[in-house]
Amino acid sequence: MSASTFAVGAEDRLARFVRIRRQTWALCAGLSAEDLLVQSMPDASPGKWHLAHTTWFFETFVLGHDPSYRSPNPEWHYLFNSYYESAGPIHARPRRGLLSRPTLEEICDYRARIDDAVAARIASGIDEALVARIELGLQHEQQHQELLLTDLKHAFWCHPLHPAYREALPVQVSDAPMPMRFLAGREGAQEIGHADSDGFAYDNETPRHRTWLAAHALANRPVTNGEYLAFVRDGGYREAGLWLSDGWAIVQREGWQRPLYWQEDLASEFTLAGMRDIDPHVPVCHISYFEADAFARWAGARLPTEAEWENAAASKPVAGHFQESHRFHPIAAPHHDGWLQMYGDIWEWTASPYVSYPGFKPLPGTLGEYNGKFMNGQWVLRGGSCATPHDHIRASYRNFFPPHARWQFAGIRLGQDR
Template structure:
């Protein structure tokens, strides 16, 4: 993030701050303290922790930017620091579910008091550097809104009762099968990465730079449940030659036989609305990089590179099935006109490892830990999902997860060489 590119919003700055902060609480509506304390695996965090950590972020990096500021609860600094080694020690991530105290009410009060203080700071007119930190905090908040949903889904799935997060309306998939077509995309020299002056971006989206695209084509839509079901039924999880070595070892060790949340009958899946019939034409989701890569090889294709994906998406409007639709589940492609579903529905695995762009420089100070130190052993995903806030995504956005991760709303778009 470059402070010179701090975006101008038509919405009042205080109102926007409060709206985004309230949305996190709205996602917790109807949930009890018990729901928000569960940590179902080390990679996930309790909902209560998400509520506290996002608040800690504003306290630490916005209010704490003033040397005269004194923390409301100094002991909480240790509890709700995530991974910022340069600002102090932190509670072990796998043990976040053990934090019965502070209570949910305590954390709600914490949010309210920090919101009031930051709201006053925004109203007073922060300088450019502090305004940029506030903007970063809001995008950080929106990241955690998605994580809250994905972590809660995993926690509910681990409960034999299969609890329902929201009694969402049943979606009847009446869409016709949209044939998979490969559309030729631009080749030759292209520029990717965040363009200065285009508003907010994380540091890992910079600098904008030139790269070369060989002749290639991208699938016109995402891979569907019915297509992935064919891979399962034809023994895709039993054919070692389809898998990367680490992927095959993971399949054997974890006993994978189908996507996460698919039921054994292969006709239903667990959703945030409970167990629902598998929609044949909806995008397959909760797929690891290993599974995406194996499917692509089985289908006689490959995964797109992140440069291919960004170049294709850059000219498209950011519309799709996002968090605001309140479906919280991917939907079938509705049209057959060019590239579909580039934004929303599911994050799309790419063939690109998460590494720095040429000339990358992380943010100065502790905020430099936000992205750069994770550029090791992870893979890039693009496009956002049904749990992503629409205003949070853009063509240059680089998400990243380790190749075995399945609990995020991640799926597959195919690519081909030409």
């Protein structure tokens, strides 16, 4: 992460800071203090905690960059530190929903005070090191905007009445999708990873390096609900031979029979607008890596590697259906040639484990805990989703989750050998 990459004026930088921080608040519009306190599972966090943690990040790594800074609420550092062990002790993640204090009103005041202090710091002039930390904090905030939406969706789904996050979300009437076709990708020696001249990137996207791609092809669009329904009805969740061992164990233990938010009738699903009919033409989502891999095997295909995916996506502009559409649900692929929906709508599972690139070096100090220490037992997803901010994603972006995770907007693009 090179600070020189962010050589914009102080006014522009301040406007970006204010816009992104306000967007997090906008996502909470209409929600009650009770809504923002719910933690529906250990992997999710309450909305109030997201609001506080992102503020803690700026206080700790931007304001705290000044040795003379003194926090007015030092005891909150324990409550809102996520996983930065070298920054101090951490409140247990599965117990974040018990944090009724500080109140939502106090968290609002906390955000306002830290925002004012960071804005004043930006306006006064900052060096390249602090520019880089502020940009990292804004990218971190955008990650939590998506997590806020996915965590709220899971919480409302767990409620017996299945309330809507936003009842008036637009509905797309979709036509039948483009027929699925496999398009050949480039092969041979190819470069992937972030180039220093291309703007912000997390450390796990670096260094740019050469890799070898065998002959392969990627599907022109993601797998749809209708195509996944065929897998369900064909007994895909009952056929052990389709599944990785750990995946089959979870299917048996948890009783998985369909994607996370599909109802038993296989005709309706829970969305952030409440219950809606399943549209057979839109990309299937809320699929684990295990389910994606089993579907690919059933379909006589496989999942793409992240190098194959990035090599294809790098030739396309970052355009698609993102958080800014305010739909918060995938839409059907447009009828165009080439690879469709590489960005937005759904994160796409890849066949690649989340490991370091050759020559990887984490950020120095406490910020080195941001990505590198999670490089075990996780799988890479690419492309962003309908809950991802548009200016947060890029071809080299590496998202990662454990293979059983289902509550993210994650789906499937097929690949095959040639």
